[in-house]
Amino acid sequence: MPSRVDLHTHTTASDGTLDPSALLEKASELSIQYLGMADHDSTAGYESVLPLAARFPAVRLVPAVEINAEGENACHVLGYFFDVGHPVLQKELARYREMRLSRARAMVQKIRDLGVAIDFDQVMARVKGDSIGRPHIADALRENGVVRTRQEAFDRFLKKGGAAYVPGEAPSAAEAIRLIRSAGGIPVLAHPCYDTSDDLLGGLVESGLMGIEAYYPEHSRSLTRRYLELAERYHLVATGGSDFHGPRTGRTALGCVDVPESVIASLQQAQSRL
Ligand SMILES: [Zn+2]
Ligand SMILES: [Zn+2]
Structure with missing residues (x-):
């Protein structure tokens, strides 16, 4: 049975393949009670489905975002229950999205320099929301028959050490944490298994x-x-989620990780300590 809580999902507002309303519908079918659309540097997905909340009354949408932090303490920082309309938060997220765009442009240029067929407009055509990411480049490469999967595109070109890797310009972890707190939210370290030491x-x-x-x-x-x-x-x-990116993305299923419902009350308690 799927978990009742999934606080880490992505939609077409960033690099997911389901649009926010389709994700909400799927969450409702799976009887997920608390859903976090934690798109990269964007709350557009969350905001776009707020008007649909009445159609899916059993699913509570948790304001969420995922910010990639670079530098010495490179990691991904999730934010929960912040004020989505907070002007400084939104201004900074817009700035991070701009950095994503220049990075993607540089990576596509590097791929072209390797003699591989791809153009930036083709990548942009795959971006449905306002936050571009490496998976969009991967999808364009797949479309051109250069690779078979997103993973292969990462392995050959896009991951650190890949032939077209360009380091991202992004806030430091401390900045991302401060930003989320300043908007009244709870900053959470995402997937500590990836690159986080004690x-x-x-x-x-x-x-x-x-x-x-x-x-x-x-x-x-x-x-x-x-x-x-x-x-x-x-x-x-202690939070949790599936990091669902949509069907056929080579990633896990929505609600596939058991997350206790008490997480919601713990997050709200933490918020009262801000
Ligand atoms: Zn992440
Ligand atoms: Zn994620």
Whole structure:
């Protein structure tokens, strides 16, 4: 049975393949009660489905976003329950999206320099929302028959060390954390299994981190337990989600990770401590 809580999903507002209303509908079919559309640097998906809330009364939409932080403490920072209309937050997210655009342009140029057929307009045609990402480039490469899957595009061209990799310009983790808190939200370290050392976690907590994504598809039972222990040690809310990007993206299914419903109350309690 799918989890009743999925706080980490993506839509076409960033690099997901389902549009926000289709995702909401799917969540409703799966009886998901709390859904976070945590698009990269964008709240457009969340905002676009607010008018549909009455049609899906059983699904509560949690304001959410995912910010990629670069620099020494590179990681992804999720934000929850912030004020979506907060002007500074929205201004900064728009600036991060601009940085994404220049990075994507540079990567496409690098791919072209390798003699591979792709053009930037073709990539842009795949961007349905306002936040471009590497998966859009991957999809254009797939369309051109250069690769078979998004993963292959990452392995050959787009990942760190790939032939067309360009480092992203992005805020530092401390900046992302501060931004989310200043908009009244809870900053949470996303998928700590990917690139996060224990040292990094200590630094992030000093910067104001308030949560850690303990429940995640890539986390084994023992890894989840480890993150739950770290959550306790640092007084962090343990959140979770599937990181669903849409069907046939090579990623996991919506609601595939068991996330306790108590997470919602814990996030709200954390918010009262801001
Ligand atoms: Zn992420
Ligand atoms: Zn994500």
